[in-house]
Amino acid sequence: MVELVEVEDESFETKQVGPSDDEDYTDTESEISTDDEDNVLEDETLADRISALKDIIPPATRNYISSTIDATTSWIKFGLSFSGxxxxxxxxxxxxxxxxxxxxxxxxxxxxxxxxxxxxxxxxQELLNPGTAGALNAQLNGQAAKPAL
Incomplete structure (x- = not known):
């Protein structure tokens, strides 16, 4: 039968060298908070972020999105051209x-x-000069002239 024996690592037995138990100690050279990484994030543009998404989206979906955008753009251009x-x-x-x-x-x-x-x-003129053209036309037609009121 096999007997299991626990072997302890020597690095766990010795105490690690590190900061003292001083409470005012701060780690200023930590890899977590470097100013270089902050500058890299600030320098990144929206186009950089969108191009980084290229690896996340599968090629078939990228082709579908691209063809849809191209078709929509061509229809909009055609519509604007035709309406103009x-x-x-x-x-x-x-x-x-x-x-x-x-x-x-x-x-x-x-x-x-x-x-x-x-x-x-x-x-x-007929009202001002009664008996001119209107009276003559009436007599010629066989009608008697009527006095003006």
């Missing part, structure tokens, strides 16, 4: 067709207003 061209065509057509039409419409309105004004002047 459409706005250009519509605004140019409005200027080439709309401005002359608006000028012609305004001129037509002006002519209608002038005709109304002329008719009003004629009717005003």
């Amino acid at each position: 061209k459409t706005i250009f065509v519509v605004s140019t057509s409005a200027l080439l067709l709309g401005v002359p039409w608006a000028l012609a419409f305004a001129e037509e309105q002006q002519m209608v207003e002038m005709e109304k004004e002329m008719k009003m002047r004629e009717s005003g």
Whole structure:
């Protein structure tokens, strides 16, 4: 039968050399709190952190994300390009067709207003000078002239 014997290591038996039991002692050369490591973290940029994630994400997922972003970007570029061209065509057509039409419409309105004004002047002349053109037209048509009120 096998008998187990515990063998003690000599390094555990001897006391280690270290700081004394002085309570005011602080370890200023500790590897945990070095200023060099703090500077490295401050110098790291967002792009560095994102590129470091490349190793965490599997290649198939990276390809899927990349193709999705590329497709979305191309659709957005196409949409902006198409809408820009459409706005250009519509605004140019409005200027080439709309401005002359608006000028012609305004001129037509002006002519209608002038005709109304002329008719009003004629009717005003008949009121001021009764028995002129209106009375003659009535006699020619066989109607008797009516006195003005």
